[in-house]
Amino acid sequence: MAPPSRRYRRANRHQRSGxxxxxxxxxxxxxxxxxxxxxxxxxxxxHPLYRRPAGxxxxxxxxxRPPASLKSPSAQAEGQLAKDRATLANAxxxxxxxxxxxxxxxxSRQELDTQQSLVSETQGTIKADEAAVASAQxxxxxxxxxxxxxxxxxxxxxxxxxxxxxxxTTGIVVLTQTHPIDVVFTLPENQIATVVQAQKAGKKxxxxxxxxxxxxxxxEGSLLSLDNQIDATTGTIKLKARFTNLDDALFPNQFVxxxxxxxxxxxxxxxxxxxxxxxxxGHFVWVxxxxxxxxxxxxxxxxxxxxxxxxxxxxxxxxxxxxxxxxRLTEGAKVEVVEAHDAATAAEPEKATSREYGKKGAxx
Numbered sequence: 001m002a003p004p005s006r007r008y009r010r011a012n013r014h015q016r017s018g019x020x021x022x023x024x025x026x027x028x029x030x031x032x033x034x035x036x037x038x039x040x041x042x043x044x045x046x047h048p049l050y051r052r053p054a055g056x057x058x059x060x061x062x063x064x065r066p067p068a069s070l071k072s073p074s075a076q077a078e079g080q081l082a083k084d085r086a087t088l089a090n091a092x093x094x095x096x097x098x099x100x101x102x103x104x105x106x107x108s109r110q111e112l113d114t115q116q117s118l119v120s121e122t123q124g125t126i127k128a129d130e131a132a133v134a135s136a137q138x139x140x141x142x143x144x145x146x147x148x149x150x151x152x153x154x155x156x157x158x159x160x161x162x163x164x165x166x167x168x169t170t171g172i173v174v175l176t177q178t179h180p181i182d183v184v185f186t187l188p189e190n191q192i193a194t195v196v197q198a199q200k201a202g203k204k205x206x207x208x209x210x211x212x213x214x215x216x217x218x219x220e221g222s223l224l225s226l227d228n229q230i231d232a233t234t235g236t237i238k239l240k241a242r243f244t245n246l247d248d249a250l251f252p253n254q255f256v257x258x259x260x261x262x263x264x265x266x267x268x269x270x271x272x273x274x275x276x277x278x279x280x281x282g283h284f285v286w287v288x289x290x291x292x293x294x295x296x297x298x299x300x301x302x303x304x305x306x307x308x309x310x311x312x313x314x315x316x317x318x319x320x321x322x323x324x325x326x327x328r329l330t331e332g333a334k335v336e337v338v339e340a341h342d343a344a345t346a347a348e349p350e351k352a353t354s355r356e357y358g359k360k361g362a363x364x
Contacts, residue, residue, distance in 0.1 A: 074136035081129035088122040095119050151175035152252075176252050181245045182224065183209055185258035186236035194262050194303075195226065195239070207241035209256040218256060219249045265303065268310045275321040276301055276309050285311075286329050288320040293334045 095115045101107040154174035158164055164172065187195065198205055205223040210216065221243035230237045241258065243250055250256070275285050276299070283301050286294045299314030315321070322329065329335075 074133065074140045077129065077132040077136040081126065081133055084122060084125045084129050088119065088126055091115065091119045091122050145172065147175055149175060149177050150179065151177040178248065178250070178252065179245055180221075180242050181250055181252075183207070183221070183241045183243065183250070183256060183258060184238055185241070185260075186231075186234070187226075187239055187260075189230050189235050189237060191262075192226075192230075192237055195223070195260075198262055199223075199226075206261045207243075208259040208261075209241075209243065209250060210259060212255055212257065214257050219243045219245060219247075223260060265310060268302070269315050269317055269319075270308045270310055271315065271321050272323050273304060273307060273309050274323040275326075276304075277326060285315065286322040286326060287315070288322065288335065288337070291334070292337055293332055294322060294329050296331055 095112075095118075098107050098112045098115045102109060102112045152175065154176065156173060157170045158172055195205065207221050207223055209218045209221065211218055221241045224240045224242040226240075227238040239260075241260070271285065277284050277286075281298055284296050284298050287297045288294055297314050297319075300312045302310035302312040304310065322335075
């Protein structure tokens with residue numbers, strides 16, 4: 001077959017559009033997992049660690065269970081108390097003997113008073129010992145450190161036998177809550193009103209987390225909250241979505257692409273974003289007629305995402321629009337439309353791609 005003349009332009013991958021369908025715009029943005037509470041457990045007093053944190057690194061720990069225990073000096077305080085009590089008992093027996101002997105003048109009155117003072121002194125020592133035992137018991141109670149939340153146990157920060165104190169910045173172990181978890185992503189400021197209106201209407205906005213390549217959906221959640229101000233440097237606002245993550249598909253600090261379904265627009269005419277152009281007269285698209293001639297149509301765009309855009313006015317369902325090679329087109333130029341598999345082997349250097357659109361599709 002002879003190649004087309006110079007007045008022709010080639011258009012690839014054209015499709016016949018069908019009846020308009022519901023269009024579901026989804027805001028897409030790169031998000032990052034943000035862990036919920038991540039406490040570092042520290043002792044209330046300095047002691048050596050004698051029991052390793054419960055649960056291996058990377059495993060889950062239950063709340064209110066002890067991830068670690070410390071050795072306490074309570075035994076030493078109790079031993080000193082027992083010793084002083086024995087000393088007091090012996091001093092009281094000697095005092096009883098002196099009280100009998102002083103009657104027969106076998107001991108002096110001064111010796112009796114000295115023994116009485118010794119008994120009183122030992123009684124005071126015992127009170128101090130009892131306070132020391134109570135203090136040691138309090139430290140012992142605090143030496144049993146419990147997990148405040150359910151979460152994933154991080155790598156161990158200390159080993160058995162290490163001396164640790166309440167002022168240690170590293171802590172004993174780090175727990176990260178992953179059930180549920182939050183993902184933070186951004187939204188352009190010109191789309192904030194749509195989200196706010198949906199929230200005021202009581203809608204639960206669905207959010208999907210996709211992998212870095214946007215090829216695999218990882219998890220599904222819902223919008224939790226919006227930030228209270230716009231970032232002036234980027235013109236965006238931060239949003240937070242919550243995921244149950246029962247299957248542990250999301251991992252701390254993992255990068256994900258967030259997709260949020262805000263609303264469904266019924267009977268919308270949708271075209272690829274690449275087909276929408278901007279000129280002096282405003283937004284326009286190149287449309288193919290039945291004779292494969294192109295003409296410029298001024299359009300009014302509506303909501304859009306990175307792949308598709310809704311056309312509120314200027315196009316009808318079934319119109320074919322050009323998406324590639326647009327800079328080579330002129331009003332009334334005739335193009336040759338070929339299928340996608342033919343475009344790969346076409347030798348014509350000037351190419352334009354046409355897609356007939358008019359379908360409503362899911363925006364993702």
